[in-house]
Amino acid sequence: MATQVTLKILRYDPEKDKKAHFETYEVEADPLDRILDVLNTVKWYKDGSLTYRRSCAHGVCGSDAMRINGRNRLACKVLVRDVGGDTGKKIQIEPMLGFKILRDLVVDMDPFFEKYKSIKPYLINYEDAPASSERLQSAEDREIFDETTKCILCGACSGSCPPYWSNQDFIGPAAIVNAHRFIFDSRDQGSDERLAILGQGEGVFRCRTVYNCTDACPRDIPVTKAIEQIRRAMLYNR
Amino acid sequence: MYHKYDAVVVGAGGAGLMAALQLVGKANVACITKLYPSRSHTGAAQGGICAALGNTEEDHWEWHMFDTVKGGDYLTDQDAAEVLARDAVERIIEMEHMGLPFNRTPEGKIDQRRFGGHTRNYGEGPVRRSCFAADRTGHMILQTLYQQGIKENVTFYNEFHVMDLLINNGRCVGVTAMEVKTGELHTFHTKAVIFATGGYGRAWRVTSNAHACTGDGMAVAYRAGIPLMDMEMYQFHPTGLYRIGILLSEAARGEGGILRNGNGERFCERYAPTLKDLAPRDMVSRFIAQEIREGRGAGPNKDFVYLHVDHLGKEVIDSKLPDITDFARTYLHVEPYTEGVPIQPTAHYAMGGIPTNIDGEVILDEKSTVLPGCYAAGEVACVSVHGANRLGTNSLVDLVVFGKRAGLKAAEYVQKNDWESLPAHHETRSNELLGFVNAGANDTRRTEIAGDIRKELQNKMQDWVSIVRNDTSLNNMMTKLSELRERYGRLRLQDTGNKFNTERLEALELGALLECAEATTKGALERKESRGAQYRDDYENRDDVNFLAHTMAYRAENGGVKELRYKPVVITRFQPKERKY
Numbered sequence: 001m002a003t004q005v006t007l008k009i010l011r012y013d014p015e016k017d018k019k020a021h022f023e024t025y026e027v028e029a030d031p032l033d034r035i036l037d038v039l040n041t042v043k044w045y046k047d048g049s050l051t052y053r054r055s056c057a058h059g060v061c062g063s064d065a066m067r068i069n070g071r072n073r074l075a076c077k078v079l080v081r082d083v084g085g086d087t088g089k090k091i092q093i094e095p096m097l098g099f100k101i102l103r104d105l106v107v108d109m110d111p112f113f114e115k116y117k118s119i120k121p122y123l124i125n126y127e128d129a130p131a132s133s134e135r136l137q138s139a140e141d142r143e144i145f146d147e148t149t150k151c152i153l154c155g156a157c158s159g160s161c162p163p164y165w166s167n168q169d170f171i172g173p174a175a176i177v178n179a180h181r182f183i184f185d186s187r188d189q190g191s192d193e194r195l196a197i198l199g200q201g202e203g204v205f206r207c208r209t210v211y212n213c214t215d216a217c218p219r220d221i222p223v224t225k226a227i228e229q230i231r232r233a234m235l236y237n238r
Numbered sequence: 239m240y241h242k243y244d245a246v247v248v249g250a251g252g253a254g255l256m257a258a259l260q261l262v263g264k265a266n267v268a269c270i271t272k273l274y275p276s277r278s279h280t281g282a283a284q285g286g287i288c289a290a291l292g293n294t295e296e297d298h299w300e301w302h303m304f305d306t307v308k309g310g311d312y313l314t315d316q317d318a319a320e321v322l323a324r325d326a327v328e329r330i331i332e333m334e335h336m337g338l339p340f341n342r343t344p345e346g347k348i349d350q351r352r353f354g355g356h357t358r359n360y361g362e363g364p365v366r367r368s369c370f371a372a373d374r375t376g377h378m379i380l381q382t383l384y385q386q387g388i389k390e391n392v393t394f395y396n397e398f399h400v401m402d403l404l405i406n407n408g409r410c411v412g413v414t415a416m417e418v419k420t421g422e423l424h425t426f427h428t429k430a431v432i433f434a435t436g437g438y439g440r441a442w443r444v445t446s447n448a449h450a451c452t453g454d455g456m457a458v459a460y461r462a463g464i465p466l467m468d469m470e471m472y473q474f475h476p477t478g479l480y481r482i483g484i485l486l487s488e489a490a491r492g493e494g495g496i497l498r499n500g501n502g503e504r505f506c507e508r509y510a511p512t513l514k515d516l517a518p519r520d521m522v523s524r525f526i527a528q529e530i531r532e533g534r535g536a537g538p539n540k541d542f543v544y545l546h547v548d549h550l551g552k553e554v555i556d557s558k559l560p561d562i563t564d565f566a567r568t569y570l571h572v573e574p575y576t577e578g579v580p581i582q583p584t585a586h587y588a589m590g591g592i593p594t595n596i597d598g599e600v601i602l603d604e605k606s607t608v609l610p611g612c613y614a615a616g617e618v619a620c621v622s623v624h625g626a627n628r629l630g631t632n633s634l635v636d637l638v639v640f641g642k643r644a645g646l647k648a649a650e651y652v653q654k655n656d657w658e659s660l661p662a663h664h665e666t667r668s669n670e671l672l673g674f675v676n677a678g679a680n681d682t683r684r685t686e687i688a689g690d691i692r693k694e695l696q697n698k699m700q701d702w703v704s705i706v707r708n709d710t711s712l713n714n715m716m717t718k719l720s721e722l723r724e725r726y727g728r729l730r731l732q733d734t735g736n737k738f739n740t741e742r743l744e745a746l747e748l749g750a751l752l753e754c755a756e757a758t759t760k761g762a763l764e765r766k767e768s769r770g771a772q773y774r775d776d777y778e779n780r781d782d783v784n785f786l787a788h789t790m791a792y793r794a795e796n797g798g799v800k801e802l803r804y805k806p807v808v809i810t811r812f813q814p815k816e817r818k819y
Contacts, residue, residue, distance in 0.1 A: 015735045032569070044689030048732035048741035055448040058484045058565060060377060061277040077568060102419065103738040109274065122385040123337025134334040136346035142339060149339050149371070149378060153276045187337065 003086045005029040005038055009050065010094040012101050020101065023047075024090075031081035035091065036064055039075060052105035059218055062154030066105050067094040072156040072216040096159030112155050115171050119179040119197055124190030141186040148181040148226055150219040157213035157223050169202045173213040173223045176204055180226040183233060195234050204230050239422060243268045243393075244652040245430040246413060248400050248455060251278035252376070252637030253616025253644070254434030255383035255392075257598075260645025262390045265652045270395040270415050270426065272435075272450055275384045279436055279448045280637060283376025284562060285489030286368030287634040288356055289326035293347045294366045299323040301358060302367065304812060306632060309355040309518045310589070310625020311770035311780065312814035313468070313788070313807060318623040320810065321596050322632065322639050329638040330369055338382040340371050341558075351558075352492040355518035355629040361819070364516055368631050373487050373561045379634060398424065399743055400454055401668040403431065403462040403612070406661040410600075410611035413458075414668040418743060421736030423668055427660055430648040433459065433592060433600075433614040434641065438754040440747075442585035442704065443696040446478055446485035450747075455618040457750035459592045460757065461667075464600060464609065465790040467620040467805070468590035469754065470761035471771050473628055474705050476522040478584025479569055480542045486562045486581060488630040491515045493558050495547040497522070498578060499529045500536035505543075513819040520627040520771045521819065523583040527705045537580065544578030583705060588754075589628050589771065590761070591620040593790065593805075598644025604790060604805035611651060611658075615644040622788060625807075626770020675731065675745045684730040688745050691725055694718070695748075695755060703759050708776040712763040719756045723797055726752060757791040760799040765789060782814050 005027055012020035027041045036054055043050045052075070053063040059077040066075055069083055069092050085091045099107035129135055151174065158164045158172035179198055183191045198204045204227055213223040244265035247258045254269060261267035271278070290297040303323035307314045334340060334348060341349040350366040358365040371378040387394070397418040404412040404425075412427045435455025439447025460466050476497070477486040491497075496515050499505045509525045510517035517525075526543055535541050547555055547563070552575055555563050563574040572579050592614040593601045600612040616637045623636055678684045698718050702711035726749060733741040767781035768774050787804035794800035 013735060014737055032571075034569075043741070044692075045687070048688075049735070051738050051740050055273055055277050055450045056279065056282050057449060058282070059568070060282050060374075060561075061273070061279070061448060063273065063277050079569070106738055113274070117388050120389075122389040129335040132328075132331060134331055134340075134348050137342055138346050139342045139344065142342050145339070146372075149381075150374070152281070152377070153274075182337075185337070185339070 001030050002028045003031060005080055005085045006090045007038060007042065008090050008092045009104070011104050013049070013103060029080050029085065031079070031086035033080050034076050035068060035078045035080065035093070036075040038080060051103045060152060062152035065096055065154040065156040065159065067096055072096055072160045074154060074156070074218045077218050096155060098159045098161070098165040099155070109155065111168070112158060112172070112174065115175045116153060116178055118171065119175050119194055120190055121178045121182065123182060123185065123188055124193070125187055126189055135187050137186055145181050145184040147221050148177050150221055151177050151181070152219060154218060156216040156218055160212040160216040162210060162212070163206045163208055167202070167206065170206045171198070171202055173207070173227065176227050176230060177221060177223055180230055183230060191233070195230070198230060199234055239424045240427065241268070241424060242427045244428065245432065245648050246270060246426045246428045247432045247434060248413060249278070249434035249436060249618070250275035250384070250394065251280035251434060251436055251616060252379055252383060252634065253641035254432070255387050256638050256641030257432045257434060257615055257645030257648065258392050259383070259386055259390060260642060261649050262392055264649045268393040268395060268426065270398040270400065272397065272399050272454070274396050275387065275394060276380065278380055279451055281377045281380040282448065282485065283379070283634055284373040284485065284487035285492065286351065286353060286370035286375050286631045287330065287379070288353060288367040288631040289330040289369060289635065290323065290367060291327060291330065291348060291350060291369065293343055294350050297358065297365055297367055299327060301360060301365065302326065302356070304360050305356050306623065306629055307625070307812050308361070308817060309629040310627055311817055312625065312786065313471070313622065313769060314625030315622050315808040316810040316812060317808045318596050318621040322623050322635055325639040326635045329642065333379065333382055333638065336382050336386050338371065338378050340369055351489065352516060353630045354488045354491065354516045354522070355513070364513060368492065370489065372557070373489050373559050376634060379638070399746065400435065400458055401671065403458050404661060404664050405462060406658055408610065409658045410609055411658050411660055414665060416672065418740070419738055421739055423665060423672065425660070425664060429652040429655055429657060430611045430613065432598070432644055432648055433618050434616045435618045437588040437617040438751060439585045441695060441699050441751045441755045441758070443700040444478060444481070444483040444582065445585035446475055446483055447585065452747035453750045453754035454747065455614070456591055457753040459600070460753055460793045464592060464602060465792050466590060466757045467593040467788050467790050468622060468761065469588070469757040469791060470765055470789060471589035471626045472585065472758060473519055473587040473589060473771050474523045474583040475519055475586035476526055476583050477545050477581045479565060480580035480582050482569060483584035484565050484569060485584065485586065486545060486565065486579065490545060490547050490559055490562060493547070493554060494550050495545055497526070498544045498546055499534040500540055500543070501534055503534070505529050505534070510819040517819045518627055518629060523705050524773060526583055542580045542582045545581045546578045547574050548576055548578070585704070587628055587633060588617055589620065589622070589624040589626065591618050594619045594621055596621060596643065597647040598640055599647060604803050613644040613648050615640040626772060671746070675729065675742055678729045679731040679734040684728045686725045686728045686730055688729060688748050691722055692748050692751070695722055695751060699755055703762060705773060707762055707772070707774050709763070712759055715759045716763065719752065719759060720798070723752055753793070756799055760802065761789040761791055764802050786814065
């Protein structure tokens with residue numbers, strides 16, 4: 001079943017290179033291998049200097065978001081045969097746009113996490129919780145924000161967003177998704193604070209509704225819809 | 239670079255975050271982590287977290303305690319199991335108050351479901367004890383605790399790899415760590431260190447564990463003279479995706495999923511008439527191994543069995559098992575709505591690790607002598623609350639229960655105690671290790687590639703130290719490990735850079751895996767009995783006369799296991815009995 005796969009990877013080593021350049025690798029792979037497996041084959045047996053992040057290898061930790069054939073994907077959730085790698089098509093791999101490249105496919109995630117923190121991503125409730133039991137929440141109320149609890153902070157959405165590329169202050173879809181997770185949680189009382197943050201110049205109104213984020217999300221979160229619901233909540237509250 | 243903190247937590251998964259949250263406000267604390275906190279492997283846990291809330295049917299913490307002890311084949315320390323079962327209830331409520339989005343009952347309470355080995359009234363039948371958030375419970379716990387860390391302003395050092403534990407005058411005084419982004423060595427001078435670095439599933443070929451699970455914390459402690467306890471007790475989860483090992487949660491069986499062999503037969507009911515497919519993991523993995531060995535596996539090589547959820551209906555699958563059915567579709571192109579999913583047992587969880595008491599204090603010997611200032615919690619630790627086999631969901635319970643207790647104890651310790659100075663030459667051992675690995679980039683006499691050594695390690699551990707073991711397989715592995723250790727000494731790196739040199743990081747991780755694998759194999763070789771996850775076909779029975787005891791492995795100065803000692807099991811309420819389900 002093994003087949004020859006060609007990877008074209010954007011490389012950049014800050015200690016050696018003035019600018020990024022492509023390198024091409026040919027390795028054996030199984031059509032059912034993940035792109036991450038193929039990157040590992042290159043790193044472990046061909047070129048130890050190839051640099052990327054990875055951990056869980058099954059799409060739940062969010063480490064290996066990168067541009068695969070021009071789309072932001074998790075390298076561990078795309079199989080060789082999903083992108084035609086087993087039929088001779090070259091697979092092009094680049095770091096995500098909208099982030100500073102640290103080395104090869106590794107980008108600086110710190111600004112991304114700072115934006116996440118800015119929307120107060122934690123439950124805010126000013127009342128005392130019951131002493132020894134849970135706060136009650138109906139199954140229907142729990143369902144309202146179910147989709148946005150799935151976010152793994154991989155950055156695939158923000159890194160596919162044109163306003164995020166062009167404006168480094170834009171808070172970006174990932175932070176908005178996480179604000180949604182709390183704004184629509186019936187136990188939360190911090191909506192006004194978060195909506196005030198998101199209503200500012202670099203908040204939800206920077207979104208141009210191009211749906212790239214929804215396309216990119218490896219967790220199938222309807223990101224654009226979540227942004228829309230927050231805009232409506234703002235207009236309604238006002 | 240030099241840093242000074244009252245306490246440093248190493249690792250930012252469930253246990254590390256829970257511990258750090260106990261220290262903020264009381265002490266100056268930092269959390270150093272190899273990954274960004276939200277990438278930690280706690281996030282991969284799926285099915286649930288057990289606590290005797292009794293929200294959907296009668297339940298009691300004593301029943302949970304009993305199941306934990308029996309599940310662990312009576313190697314569980316019963317004082318620890320009592321703490322786990324009692325504290326679980328409070329911790330679940332605490333996390334709900336933090337915002338954890340549990341699934342709900344029609345009354346709006348936390349919903350609960352069945353899970354392997356969890357029973358009502360001391361083994362009468364399955365009980366609904368597992369609290370859950372769809373099949374991403376670990377993800378929600380990790381997110382919730384990280385969010386609390388942000389709220390409380392915990393200082394994180396992201397992408398720092400721990401190198402060494404510093405001890406002076408019999409007290410723990412800090413750690414060193416390599417910053418991955420720059421390659422720089424940092425010294426953290428502290429009063430207390432809490433290890434929460436997770437497991438070492440990457441020592442096997444088929445594993446549910448992340449690439450990052452390489453036993454770093456265990457290896458660092460072991461090299462610093464701390465023993466590793468019960469390392470032979472390594473759990474294989476019955477349902478990993480065929481060949482790649484990605485976990486399919488026990489929740490699938492908790493919701494009514496069943497296993498079928500190549501003949502379409504529901505084989506678990508032959509072995510465990512009461513709990514059937516919901517028998518504990520060590521047993522179900524052995525049932526699968528036996529079906530395959532006796533020619534009743536499925537597929538052209540008869541080397542897997544099927545997990546069926548197709549009879550549960552789309553609604554149950556979509557609302558309660560969405561992620562794991564997605565894994566089957568993504569990685570095997572199998573449709574769980576209509577067909578069985580090929581599965582095989584997968585290396586999953588270390589019951590063993592750094593020995594601690596019930597307050598997370600690291601202990602040094604069979605008399606439970608405490609190493610002041612040193613703590614461990616979560617998978618890296620061995621309290622021992624899981625004994626010879628952990629029950630499903632109890633890993634998440636362990637993280638939050640003992641993460642909290644370790645954090646509280648450390649907070650108390652740093653408030654009471656003064657500073658101890660760093661030992662002389664505190665960076666020597668770290669620099670030697672880094673120097674050894676770096677030298678491999680230029681020395682042409684060094685010819686070994688880490689990838690080859692790792693692959694050989696994983697293949698042989700899979701063949702010789704997995705579900706079925708014996709004297710021959712374990713001796714073979716000991717010989718193989720000395721060969722691999724020698725080859726590791728001739729390791730060659732290609733990457734000479736300092737910035738984000740992940741080839742260097744992987745080489746360091748491989749060194750840790752080799753340490754853990756050796757303690758595991760040696761412990762298994764000398765434990766001449768079958769108990770829980772340790773099944774030997776040359777000693778098929780449990781031997782309470784000689785082995786109702788914890789193994790403590792001590793490392794020799796220049797590598798390898800120096801000696802094994804044995805520590806008695808704590809027995810309080812439940813006398814060891816034969817284990818039947």
